[in-house]
Amino acid sequence: MQLRLAGAEMAARIEKLNSLLTPCRLCPHRCMVDRRQGERGRCGVGAVARVASFGPHFGEEPPLVGRRGSGTVFFSGCNLSCVFCQNYSISQLGEGRQMDAAELAAVFVELGRRGCHNINLVTPTHQAPMIVSALALAQEAGLRLPIVWNCGGFESPEVLRLLDGIVDIYMPDAKYGDDAAAAHYSGGPGYATNLEAVLREMHRQVGDLVVEEGIARSGMLIRHLVLPGGIAASDRVFAAIASLLGRETYLNVMRQYRPCYRASEYPELARRLQPSEYAEAADCARGFGFQQGLPGFENGT
Numbered sequence: 001m002q003l004r005l006a007g008a009e010m011a012a013r014i015e016k017l018n019s020l021l022t023p024c025r026l027c028p029h030r031c032m033v034d035r036r037q038g039e040r041g042r043c044g045v046g047a048v049a050r051v052a053s054f055g056p057h058f059g060e061e062p063p064l065v066g067r068r069g070s071g072t073v074f075f076s077g078c079n080l081s082c083v084f085c086q087n088y089s090i091s092q093l094g095e096g097r098q099m100d101a102a103e104l105a106a107v108f109v110e111l112g113r114r115g116c117h118n119i120n121l122v123t124p125t126h127q128a129p130m131i132v133s134a135l136a137l138a139q140e141a142g143l144r145l146p147i148v149w150n151c152g153g154f155e156s157p158e159v160l161r162l163l164d165g166i167v168d169i170y171m172p173d174a175k176y177g178d179d180a181a182a183a184h185y186s187g188g189p190g191y192a193t194n195l196e197a198v199l200r201e202m203h204r205q206v207g208d209l210v211v212e213e214g215i216a217r218s219g220m221l222i223r224h225l226v227l228p229g230g231i232a233a234s235d236r237v238f239a240a241i242a243s244l245l246g247r248e249t250y251l252n253v254m255r256q257y258r259p260c261y262r263a264s265e266y267p268e269l270a271r272r273l274q275p276s277e278y279a280e281a282a283d284c285a286r287g288f289g290f291q292q293g294l295p296g297f298e299n300g301t
């Protein structure tokens with residue numbers, strides 16, 4: 001079922017995505033900047049794809065990694081600005097280089113040639129038009145792998161609808177259950193409220209995770225990073241997922257928080273997560289009936 005769209009319908013989607021780039025409404029920030037004319041919004045990226053690195057990755061969830069790795073492409077910039085970001089040199093400081101559609105398509109094809117089980121697009125939201133254009137070229141060149149949309153969860157439902165039939169696996173973060181915390185620590189006003197529409201649309205398209213012979217083929221995986229002091233409002237995140245999508249959802253409750261980037265400026269975030277805090281969050285998730293991805297499964301970037 002990979003890359004089911006092609007031809008005229010794919011071209012129409014690309015055209016529509018490009019129209020959302022200028023003025024930019026690709027994510028809930030709706031910066032309305034003209035990225036084609038060199039203006040930059042919150043994500044800091046223009047109208048050409050910008051890539052930090054790519055290659056087979058073995059640190060993702062087991063159904064993505066299999067034996068030959070997940071074909072991961074790390075995109076530069078981000079529409080969120082988490083003060084504790086572990087990848088801040090890429091997401092906040094712009095590390096990476098520009099790639100036109102042909103070059104990016106060649107990267108996707110090369111990852112396929114190297115035997116990766118999927119194409120894993122990390123932080124793709126703000127580069128959606130460029131990525132889909134490159135996917136169309138890669139498809140013409142013979143790429144037939146599941147496409148993974150590995151995003152921060154601060155998405156535009158309108159953009160997601162344009163990815164229907166293009167993305168096979170959605171892997172959003174569900175970072176916060178509290179809008180104020182999301183605005184304060186990640187520059188994502190309305191994140192928790194918006195997340196509900198995001199999860200619904202993703203699930204409508206691809207449903208629960210489908211794994212065949214140990215490899216993810218389609219569906220959703222959700223990640224939640226537990227933050228110190230209950231800042232992420234994990235209980236509300238789990239409640240929302242349980243009520244919107246059900247307990248069959250593959251949920252990865254992650255424990256690897258450590259104070260990175262600007263976390264030292266926030267005393268409440270300037271320490272590691274205590275084991276008891278993680279245990280409490282994991283118990284809470286189990287209490288909602290989640291099993292896939294639990295317990296104690298904490299892989300992932």
Ligand code: SF4
Binds near residue numbers: 024025029041125
């Ligand atoms: S994708 Fe970037 S420029 Fe566009 S609305 Fe989002 S943050 Fe602003």
